[in-house]
Amino acid sequence: MKIENMSIVDLAVNLSDYLRKNGIETVLSGGACVTIYTENKYMSYDLDFVLLSFVNQKKIEKILLNIGFHITGKYFKHEETPYFVEFLSPPLSVGEEPVKEISEIIKEDKVLKLLSPTDCVKDRLAAYYFWDDRQSLDQAILVCKNNPVNLKEVKRWSKNENMEDKFRLFQSRLR
16 A cells, blocks of 8 residues: 555545555544545544444554554554554444444545534533533544534534533534
8 A cells, every 4th residue: 555645635535545455444524524525624634433333452462563553652653644543442423422424425436434513512512511622622623614414403412412502602613
């Protein structure tokens, strides 16, 4: 796999496909989804893959070592790209709820599973709600402005997370 000069989307698609062929199912989440959904208006350099089932870290290391990645702390790096990769433990969830809808990007015969725009917004709002990360609030707004997002679902989820006040601020900034 030639990694040099790959965009974040191409790297995510190729890594996801390579992992799947080696028995590891993942879903992309976090800032990389924001980068994809905003067409690079926000730029993330990390690819957060949520594992759909438990996978031993040594198995992941071995598989990625075969294509030139090395582990640095909790991240995987490759000398041909500025992006770094992290694997998050299952279950795939946003806040206290499991993710219900997974989107896909298909390039050639390769598939990337990623959070839907609505769950991407929830993911970013979770960072804002629980850690007061204002940059994540801005990212949620960017995703909403560039994609169809089910705001009724985001409102319902926010209520279940006991974050109605912060949701109202998000809603007012969105207008």
